[in-house]
Amino acid sequence: MEDKIETVARWIRDAKRVVVFVGAGLSTESGIPDFRSPGGVWDKYDPEDFYFQNFITKESSREKYWQMATEMYDSMKEAKPNKGHLAIAELERIGKLDCLITQNIDGLHFKAGNSPEKVLELHGTAMYVTCLSCHKRYERDPVQERIKSGERAPRCDVCGGLLKPATISFGQSMPEWETAEAYRRSEACDLFIVIGSSLVVHPAAYMPVLAKRSGAKLVIINRDETSCDYMADIILNGSAGFIISSIVERLKGFMDLT
Numbered sequence: 206m207e208d209k210i211e212t213v214a215r216w217i218r219d220a221k222r223v224v225v226f227v228g229a230g231l232s233t234e235s236g237i238p239d240f241r242s243p244g245g246v247w248d249k250y251d252p253e254d255f256y257f258q259n260f261i262t263k264e265s266s267r268e269k270y271w272q273m274a275t276e277m278y279d280s281m282k283e284a285k286p287n288k289g290h291l292a293i294a295e296l297e298r299i300g301k302l303d304c305l306i307t308q309n310i311d312g313l314h315f316k317a318g319n320s321p322e323k324v325l326e327l328h329g330t331a332m333y334v335t336c337l338s339c340h341k342r343y344e345r346d347p348v349q350e351r352i353k354s355g356e357r358a359p360r361c362d363v364c365g366g367l368l369k370p371a372t373i374s375f376g377q378s379m380p381e382w383e384t385a386e387a388y389r390r391s392e393a394c395d396l397f398i399v400i401g402s403s404l405v406v407h408p409a410a411y412m413p414v415l416a417k418r419s420g421a422k423l424v425i426i427n428r429d430e431t432s433c434d435y436m437a438d439i440i441l442n443g444s445a446g447f448i449i450s451s452i453v454e455r456l457k458g459f460m461d462l463t
């Protein structure tokens with residue numbers, strides 16, 4: 206592991222454009238469960254209930270969705286960035302982060318110090334709510350209070366439309382600009398680092414493939430096997446927080462940064 210950490214640190218030092226791509230595995234060390242590990246979200250809830258089509262057509266699905274989303278938001282709201290998030294923010298600070306593509310909706314990259322213009326939230330964010338009809342934006346906490354005081358599937362107070370956290374559900378269209386920009390950055394980078402993702406949900410999971418096909422080196426940092434291991438140049442299996450923070454420490458040593 207040590208020699209791989211050293212090699213990846215050297216690759217980052219020498220790279221012109223480093224793209225970091227993260228999934229829920231980066232946030233488990235902040236107490237937020239991931240989706241497909243044992244005990245993860247899809248062990249507790251049936252993904253079927255969270256298809257966008259069901260949300261917009263069935264009141265019962267909306268109520269189930271809001272129940273899950275309310276529980277998940279409670280764990281996210283109190284969560285603190287862990288050393289993995291902090292290491293990625295450090296990469297930006299030392300000028301070695303071209304772009305951070307995240308599948309996570311927990312807002313922890315910003316709490317860790319990454320700038321909004323550096324982060325592409327492919328699956329949206331749970332930190333606020335929008336009306337699906339008039340697109341009015343609501344802060345999340347007041348809507349959380351409405352749910353906790355009995356509203357089961359809140360509606361917009363302007364147009365009566367359906368309110369939904371600003372996250373992307375299965376079957377819901379991806380954010381256009383963020384997705385196109387993620388493709389562009391993945392194609393243009395020379396080093397693509399995946400952290401804490403099983404790489405099974407598309408189009409997000411296509412980004413490492415695109416990067417590799419465009420000539421980038423591909424590094425995968427993950428506890429378990431991923432669907433792109435076969436094409437990775439280096440795989441580091443273990444704790445995301447420990448591994449990426451060790452790499453950044455080593456990098457700072459190379460760059461004579463304290």
Ligand code: APR
Nearest residue numbers: 228229230233239240241308401402403427428429444445
């Ligand atoms: N350190 C390293 N890897 C970890 C850690 C950890 N502390 N904890 C979990 N992992 C790894 C797991 O081994 C797993 O392979 O992180 C990966 C998380 O995979 P998923 O749970 O599938 O999460 P993700 O890849 O982000 O899912 C993508 O699926 O349901 C949708 O919208 C949801 O954005 C999500 C998307």
